[in-house]
Amino acid sequence: MALHLINRSPQAEAAYRDAGALFVEGDDLLLIEDACYAALPAAADLLTPFRGRVAVLDEDLQARGLSGRVDARVTIVDMTGFVTLTEKHDSAMSWF
Amino acid sequence: MALTYALLVQGAPYTHQAALSALRFGRAVVERGHRLKTVFFYHDGVHNASALMTPPQDEVHLAEGWRSLHRGQGTELLVCVAAGLRRGLLDEGEASRHGQIASNVAPPFELTGLGQLLDAMEHHDRMLTFSP
Numbered sequence: 001m002a003l004h005l006i007n008r009s010p011q012a013e014a015a016y017r018d019a020g021a022l023f024v025e026g027d028d029l030l031l032i033e034d035a036c037y038a039a040l041p042a043a044a045d046l047l048t049p050f051r052g053r054v055a056v057l058d059e060d061l062q063a064r065g066l067s068g069r070v071d072a073r074v075t076i077v078d079m080t081g082f083v084t085l086t087e088k089h090d091s092a093m094s095w096f
Numbered sequence: 097m098a099l100t101y102a103l104l105v106q107g108a109p110y111t112h113q114a115a116l117s118a119l120r121f122g123r124a125v126v127e128r129g130h131r132l133k134t135v136f137f138y139h140d141g142v143h144n145a146s147a148l149m150t151p152p153q154d155e156v157h158l159a160e161g162w163r164s165l166h167r168g169q170g171t172e173l174l175v176c177v178a179a180g181l182r183r184g185l186l187d188e189g190e191a192s193r194h195g196q197i198a199s200n201v202a203p204p205f206e207l208t209g210l211g212q213l214l215d216a217m218e219h220h221d222r223m224l225t226f227s228p
């Protein structure tokens with residue numbers, strides 16, 4: 001099981017496509033930096049391959065003024081939550 | 097259980113968010129009781145090691161942030177020597193070897209080879225990449 005990290009905006013569809021292709025049961029996806037925009041309801045289609053196992057980093061949401069606009073299916077985690085996800089998974093893969 | 101972590105930083109300071117994300121994550125790792133053993137700076141990430149970095153006083157000082165992690169728990173700050181030389185990041189030894197007039201990489205940052213990155217990947221429990 002792995003933690004996938006995406007830091008690109010939804011416009012960089014390849015990052016989402018590539019991560020989705022390797023995403024298996026038990027994996028988690030964390031959206032950081034400009035990937036916060038993928039946590040908005042408008043980008044829900046992009047997150048379909050990740051089967052509801054999607055989180056977004058609160059600090060980066062706040063920096064972009066996106067707090068309160070996140071899709072209900074996406075979990076919001078803080079930096080400690082980010083570390084907790086890396087504790088849970090043996091490996092972390094960054095897609096950029 | 098406490099884990100050991102290594103971070104790979106490939107983003108230039110103040111250009112992309114990668115270096116700041118890595119620094120904040122590194123601090124959170126330490127706050128959770130884990131060991132941040134190694135940070136490896138590669139590609140444009142080598143600019144994080146500039147001893148001459150002088151941001152405005154009310155802004156985040158990335159190089160100082162890395163140094164404080166080293167002071168706090170001995171985190172190794174490793175800089176790829178090949179990526180550094182290309183971009184003008186040299187310690188005293190490399191500056192002297194190449195006949196340059198000055199150097200700008202100083203301890204606790206160390207110029208090293210990619211072998212050290214492989215070592216870190218092999219020996220630490222977790223490895224995370226922060227790239228532009």
